[in-house]
Amino acid sequence: MLESERRGAGGSDGPNPPDGAPSAFCRRLASVATDFSSEIERLRHTYASIAAVTDPEALRARIAELSEAAAAPDLWDDPEAAQAVTSDLSHAQAELGRVQEMGARIDDLEAMVEMAGEESGQDADDLLAEAQADLAAISKDLSELEIRTLLSGEYDQRDAVVTIRSGAGGVDAADFAETLLRMYTRWAERHGYPVKVLNTSYAEEAGLKSVTFEVHAPYAYGTLSVEGGTHRLVRISPFDNQGRRQTSFAAVEVIPLIESTDHIDVPETDIRVDVFRSSGPGGQSVNTTDSAVRITHLPTGLVVSMQDEKSQIQNRAAAMRVLQSRLLLLKQQEEDARKKELAGDVKASWGDQMRSYVLNPYQMVKDLRTGYEVGSPDAVFDGDIDGFIDAGIRWRRQQEQGGR
Numbered sequence: 313m314l315e316s317e318r319r320g321a322g323g324s325d326g327p328n329p330p331d332g333a334p335s336a337f338c339r340r341l342a343s344v345a346t347d348f349s350s351e352i353e354r355l356r357h358t359y360a361s362i363a364a365v366t367d368p369e370a371l372r373a374r375i376a377e378l379s380e381a382a383a384a385p386d387l388w389d390d391p392e393a394a395q396a397v398t399s400d401l402s403h404a405q406a407e408l409g410r411v412q413e414m415g416a417r418i419d420d421l422e423a424m425v426e427m428a429g430e431e432s433g434q435d436a437d438d439l440l441a442e443a444q445a446d447l448a449a450i451s452k453d454l455s456e457l458e459i460r461t462l463l464s465g466e467y468d469q470r471d472a473v474v475t476i477r478s479g480a481g482g483v484d485a486a487d488f489a490e491t492l493l494r495m496y497t498r499w500a501e502r503h504g505y506p507v508k509v510l511n512t513s514y515a516e517e518a519g520l521k522s523v524t525f526e527v528h529a530p531y532a533y534g535t536l537s538v539e540g541g542t543h544r545l546v547r548i549s550p551f552d553n554q555g556r557r558q559t560s561f562a563a564v565e566v567i568p569l570i571e572s573t574d575h576i577d578v579p580e581t582d583i584r585v586d587v588f589r590s591s592g593p594g595g596q597s598v599n600t601t602d603s604a605v606r607i608t609h610l611p612t613g614l615v616v617s618m619q620d621e622k623s624q625i626q627n628r629a630a631a632m633r634v635l636q637s638r639l640l641l642l643k644q645q646e647e648d649a650r651k652k653e654l655a656g657d658v659k660a661s662w663g664d665q666m667r668s669y670v671l672n673p674y675q676m677v678k679d680l681r682t683g684y685e686v687g688s689p690d691a692v693f694d695g696d697i698d699g700f701i702d703a704g705i706r707w708r709r710q711q712e713q714g715g716r
Contacts, residue, residue, distance in 0.1 A: 346440075348443065352418065352422050355450060359415060361458070362454075375408065381397050382401055414453065414454060414457060417446070417450050421450060424443045424446065465537075467534075467640075467641075472526065472566055472568065472569065474524070474565070475565040476492050476520070476522065476564050477521070478520060479562055481560025482560070484551060487550075488519070488562045489520045489521070489522070489562045490519040495695055496536075496695075499695035500527050502696075505528060506528045508528070510525055510618055510620055512619070517551070533567070533568040534705075541665065542563050543563075543666070543667050544559065544668045545671070546559050546670045548671070567638055567641045570633050570636040570637040578609070578635065578636060582610050582611055583610065585628065586606040587606075587624060590620075602624065604624075605624060605631050607632065614639070614642075618630045618634070666679060666681055667679050667700070668680065671689055677689050682700075684703035684704075
């Protein structure tokens with residue numbers, strides 16, 4: 313038989329893979345398609361940028377300082393201060409650990425690729441396949457770490473206070489506000505972040521007029537602040553017996569939680585305090601005593617209501633904390649406005665409406681600022697919003713850099 317006949321009709325110069333070998337053959341092709349040298353160089357460049365912002369040496373010094381404070385014999389004489397010290401120490405150690413671990417993972421990836429170059433056959437294929445998987449995982453985790461370094465605002469590392477208010481759209485808007493509450497609660501649960509509801513105002517037919525809650529996590533404010541604005545829902549209304557499409561709106565406000573070290577003086581003469589009976593689902597102390605508190609800040613007109621705690625004293629303390637947080641943010645906004653006025657460059661924007669959730673006639677959730685979109689609203693309403701948050705943080709940084 314001629315050599316060309318043994319090769320088969322394709323006339324290939326190389327040997328055909330034997331039966332049962334296509335998987336190894338395909339893995340080899342996939343491995344060759346990845347330029348590991350350039351990919352590792354890209355990872356190292358991104359890692360260097362992150363390390364420059366994170367400053368591991370400064371973190372180590374901070375950890376040493378906090379460790380000394382945590383070892384003080386009188387630490388727990390002030391439980392609130394002690395908790396702040398131990399929490400800050402834990403967060404600093406975790407941040408340093410993340411940065412160091414990422415550098416080690418990149419080193420391990422490079423070593424694995426070098427080992428694959430020294431092997432042949434199946435061993436080389438297996439190492440390259442493992443390197444391919446590690447490359448994808450490191451790229452994803454490095455991107456998340458990069459997002460964290462973009463949170464460098466004055467209050468970004470604070471806990472967040474989130475308020476959702478139903479807007480135009482009647483009962484559909486109230487139902488939408490409740491859906492957004494579930495979305496953010498599920499997002500927090502996915503990350504293991506505690507959520508504490510401070511105040512809930514129920515709508516008459518269904519849903520919520522408004523709700524205020526705290527999210528306790530490192531950088532909760534910096535992360536969730538990009539969610540602030542007007543959210544828009546388009547769907548067939550479940551409350552319309554004619555099955556018509558309804559557009560409804562809800563406003564989301566995100567502010568940093570006030571800390572004991574912040575100096576926001578609120579004179580008693582600047583506030584009016586009203587008490588009233590709590591509303592909503594029953595229970596002890598609900599609808600039976602004047603435990604709910606409404607505080608009005610007279611100079612600004614800001615109003616804060618709290619009713620979810622059992623006592624009037626607790627509700628007043630919670631309301632004052634949120635009022636101080638809003639005044640702190642208002643002060644920062646006034647300072648930012650003065651800076652922009654001095655800069656003389658005011659750009660047009662989309663306005664407050666920042667995201668659309670469309671359930672009919674098609675299904676899509678789209679951020680109108682970043683252009684980021686997904687075709688699975690159910691997953692988004694179940695808390696899968698990290699993609700939107702990451703895109704929003706990057707977009708905000710671009711806006712800040714463009715305005716300089």
